[in-house]
Amino acid sequence: MSEIILSAKGLTKIYKQRTGKFGFGTKLVKALDDVSIELKAGQTLAVVGESGSGKSTLARCLLQLLPADKGEVFFQGNNLANTSGQALRDLRRYLQMVFQDPFASLNPRMKVGEIVGEGLLIHRLGNAEERRIKVLRMLERVGLSATDMGKYPHEFSGGQRQRIGIARALVLEPKVVVCDEPVSALDVSIQAQILLLLKELQQEMGLSYVFISHDLRVVRHVADDVVVMHSGRIVEQGGVEALYSAPREEYTQNLLKAIPGRAKQHSLAT
């Protein structure tokens, strides 16, 4: 049994939605309804669900990018929900995020070297030369080169930008990385490259991933444990093999049945 590195207890987040004529009415939408998860050190916890299930809200609440209305998030014995200011900033070094859209998540007016090095600057890690070397090593590790440091994000393809996003998150040597749909905007050949890169980095750096995805085929490949979400609630959770081979809840069963190509593959293969 490995140690729990990040856990959430009873997370609840309620959004107000304007309704009716001119938006005078309001409706409360529970984006997260009493959600509790546990991430084991060095492993990958996948959160799957359809749009509107609350999986991205969960990602943001875990990292305190969005304040939850209720509930606690524990990281190495610290309750992040009670932490703020400098103390939270110090912890954030160990909690990083890789975003979905590699076209929207990189500042177009900053050079790649600045984007990747910004975290080191904020956390005052090393002097200028040490920072430059760290950024360079990280870029090389994700498959980019020294000359790329002086380029702007628009000069790169989608897959390369996702590599920059990964380098930006990992240069701080975090413990936990929340990946919010990191491959859903990519072609399948690029997707395979990025998934393998994430796996290698996980082993090298001892990372723990929370992997948010709507793609059940990708999740099958990356996850150790899986949480299935629907309308802000956890429908089912468990080890990836057990959950895929014997889903208990009807919602999970329907979700697995809807994986494209799955029903027909046996008749086609023969």
Place this chain on the structure above:
Amino acid sequence: MSELLRVQGLTVTPANNPSKKLVNNVSFTLQSGKTTCIVGESGSGKSLTALSVMGLLAASLTRAAGSIQFLGNEITHLSNHELSHIRGKKIGMIFQEPMTSLNPVLTVGFQIGESLTVHLGLKGDALKARIVALLEQVGIPPERANAYPDELSGGQRQRVMIAMSIACEPKMLIADEPTTALDVTVQAQILALLDELKTRMNMGMLFITHDFGVVADIADDVLVMFRGEIVEAGSVADVLYKPQHPYTKALLDCVPDAEGKKQLKPIDYAWLENAALEKAA
């Protein structure tokens, strides 16, 4: 079964750069009652192939060579006005983004009725009855005819798009990534609906996708495109389970399976190019 579409030697280039072949010497046929999937990565030319068939290429692109026959008639020399009698009437179209393809200030019933009025001259009660029948066919309660697009879910909007595209009972339906923006369960419903309509109306369907799972679900025949060319063509069982071309094999090795048994392997493009050179030599 009869031949609906015959494309031969289709080549598309930018208007100002005739040597850059975005679609290169593409040939295929489509039969009635059958679905042909064009599968490929972004930039492979799959969408340009579909747009060329409909004569909807952007002004910056040009069809440099090739013939396109629809029901035995060459349609490449037709004017835009002449093509507009075919598009929407004999060839239906569905696109990826159901929100941007619908007009937000018109009710969905009105938008479905538009092509019926233009192409078939339907009016009044006959038009209303046909709109109700179409909505029922795609599984939307008929009273939703008065709804605006923003009042519908993504899946319902795509159903409205399908109702519009089959309104005039076209011989052929061109669907460009129609389920890419949808959740998996909704995607499964839309694919089943398209398949059912295809069979019931004996349409030919040209279906563009990048998802091999979707291909397995819906295709009879498959064309694999890579850098503007068709590298492999065949029945769905052959292409998915007995691929011949190195690119098809490499691409299939990248696709994660729901059982997690497969070892993912990214494409080695340098190796692929060497293999192509050796083959050519």
